Structure formats: C-alpha cells, structure tokens
Amino acid sequence: MLAKRKILKVNFRKGKKAEEEDFVAVDKPTNIFVNGNYFVTLMASPRNIRELAIGHLLGQGVINALEDIEHVSIRGKNVNLRTKAEIQLEATKFPKVIPTACGTSEDIIGLLGKSGVLKLAVKFSAENILNAFKSLHSASKVFKKSGGTHAAALFTRDGKLKFCMEDVGRHNAVDKVIGKGLIEGVNFTRSFMISTGRLSADMVIKCARARIPLAASKAAPLESGILAAEMSGLTLVGFVRGSRLNVYTRPRRVKF
Template sequence: MDSPLVKEYDSVKVTRMGKEPAKDPVIVETTIDLLVNGTRLSSIVTTPEMHKELVMGYLVTEGAVRSRDDIQGIEQKGNKVDVKIKNFEHFDLWYELRSSGCIGINWEHRDEDLFLPVEQKFNINVILDSLKYLYSEVHDRTRGAHMACLVDASGRAGHIALDVGRHNAIDKVVGAATLAGDDITKMFMLSSGRQPAGMVMKAARARIPLVVSKAAPISSGIDGARRANLTLCCFADKDKLKAFSCPERIIV
C-alpha cells in the first residue's frame, strides 16, 4: 500500500542464529507551526495530513476557543497553519515542541467549573461494536500509530483520525467535527491510547460526554473524569469494558 504516512527503511534483523537484511514500513512524522493571529504559538510533531483539523481541535481541547464561531479564518501555507481568533490577547504565547506527549495552553488550569450533565446516553452494543473503527492498516504495518474516532449514538463513525501522538489523534477528530459544525455533545470518542488527565480533559473541554479506550486509565484521568462528570471507559474489547466514572450514560 503506497501512502504518504508510511516510508520503508532498510534494517538488519538480528537473531540468535545471525544477521540478515530486512525492510520495515515506518510511520512518517513531520512538524508544523501553529500561528495564532500571525504569532507562532507552538510547533506540533504530527503525521503529514489533517493539519487544519489538528490545529482547530488543539485550540478547542486546550480551551482556547469554544466553537468555530471564535475562528475568523484558518490558512495553511507549507508547514505553517495560521488561525485568526477573536480576543486571543489574553493568552501567554510560548513555543513548545510537541511529540507523542504534550503540555497544552491551559495545562495548569484545573477546570474546576467544568461539569458535563448527563443528557445523551449510549447503548452498550453500539459502543462495543464501534471498536472496529480503531483498526488501522497503517498501524497494522508500522505499529507506530494512535487512533481516535467520534461516533454518534446510532453507531455511525463521524470522524476518524490517525497520528503518531494519541493527543494529536484526539485533536484531529475534534477539529474535524468542529469545522463540520457537528454537535460533539451527542457523540462518544474512541481512543487507542492510555487515559491520563491530559487526554481525558481534552475530551471534557470539547464537551464529549463519553470516552472509550482499549488501553488502561491513569489515576489522574479517572480523577479528572469524575470531577468533570465525564464517562471514562477503558480495557474495552468486543465483549466488555470497564466504566471508571459516570456509568449511567451507558444503557444496557
């Protein structure tokens, strides 16, 4: 499969019996610069696609903007994405090179007032059946990708994204949904990655009520989910999941 996301590299396979030449597909990463109102805010290490969606989602999940109404324009030139935002002068601008982990704009903000009411509920069969959306041929080949997906209550996958970073994958699907004008509060999010507070609070700031991961939770993620009244489910497979907060959103 030819893909701008994968590049083949020569390697040497070493076993107890000796050495032999090999070739391996490797996921490709690139760096983009995020500019806000013409000023560079951050550099983001990501895959070579969905850059506008990534930037839009990053600003939403870090609490810089609430909706596309806060955005006056977004333009990409080469590896630079410039976003025009209303009233952004209150943020301290900094330069942070991101990789698979990140520190966000509002990392020290505790989101004490963030509380998601229980409105939309989701059927357990829909949730478990939707895990198929986390399959990626790129990850299957490279073992180097994370996936995220937004799914509506009927089980339809609205937006799917892949990235080298689990945070970036979330930002991409949130950005895609925001740019499309979708109501994220009626969707749940699938993630392939572990769920510390940094991941969980991205979803909470975007008003996503339910997060489902195949991987493990981290204590800070559970604590953050419980404070925000977000439903956090981990260890999900085709038969079961474990809800660590607000299980009443799940209908059996």
C-alpha cells in the same frame, strides 16, 4: 505507583455486570529544578524520581556525567539539583517536555473552568461502544502497515462512525478528531470518542472541553484521567476488549 478505584465491570455478551475495586497506575507531576531555576515538569509515576531527574538531565544535554551534579534534594514532588559548574539553562536550547495537563486538581479545574461540568443526559449503548472499536480497527490503515500509530474516532450516539484519525501521538489523534468535528460543525454533545491510547487527564480534558460526554479506550485509564473525568462529569470507559468493558466514572450514561 498504584491506586484503587471503584469501577463497573461489564461482560456484555455474558450479561454480567459487577461493581468492583481495581488497580490503576498513578501519574503525578514531577517538577525538576536546576540550581534553583525551574527546568521542567514531567507527568510520571511517583517513584524513583531522583533517577528520573538525573537521567532526564543527561538525555537533555544539561549534564554529561554524574560528576557534574553536586547535590540532589527531593521535597515531595520537587527534585532540586545543584550542578558543580554554572549552567546556562537557556543555552541548552532544548525545548521543555511538558504534557498538556499537569494533573493536579487545581490545573484540571483551571483547564475545565470555562466549560464547566458536563450535565448531559444522553446515553450510549455498550454494544455501540464495543462495535466502535471494530470499526476503528478496520479504519486504522497506517497502524496496520507500521504498528506505530494511535487512532481516535468520533461516533454518533447510535454508533455511526463520523471520522477516524491516526497519529503517532495519542493526544494528536484526539486533537485531530476534535479539530475535524469543529470544522464540520459536529454536535459533540451527542457523540462519543474512542481511542487506542491510555486515558490520562490531558486526554480527558480535551474531550470535556469539546463537550463530548463519553470517552472510551481499549487501553487502561491512568489515575489522573479518572480524576479529570470525575471533575468534569465525563463518562470514562477503559479496557474495551472483545465483549467486555470497564466504566470508571458516570456509569449512568452507559446502557446495557
């Protein structure tokens, strides 16, 4: 459930900069098969995946009780369930829950394939990143009233807010920012993205595909996000809080 990662911790106001090891949460694909047929892939913490599969199938209406299951076997990240009665999986009609990226290295490489590794020499100041979160907070109008949304925003290299988008989904907020950037013809390679949501592989891939060189969040990164950032050459910044931030990959793009 936990992996160690080498990170650069920066306490900007106090001028402290330290390279350390810290823990990140691991997220991995769990594939669920029912009676030999592929059912769904969930990005999940790789523990209690038997419980995950059984609970998920109850919620999806595939089973109504534990008695409906004859056998469960686990092989690596695959959970195979056999039901007593025959089940028409198509007949359940409920859509599959599959996050954007499956998190395995091959998938990340596949998804990044067309754009290649970001080799941009642009730099962003830590102060601009810290200030960006203050702007984000005052621009998040729906969050202030409901507490129910995520926000994402794009900033120019010198720290000017281009636009901010809110959405109940952290992925959607990033999609909206990138969509607006495309519509307005923004130069993504000279911009950085900030988000209130955790940075997982799918979030990082969205930025890398748009050729945004730096993504920052006030939340934690997940292990898949760090892997995706390493592979795509993106600078990943997490835990931006007050005057501190953590840099997980490509720290050279951050000026202190």
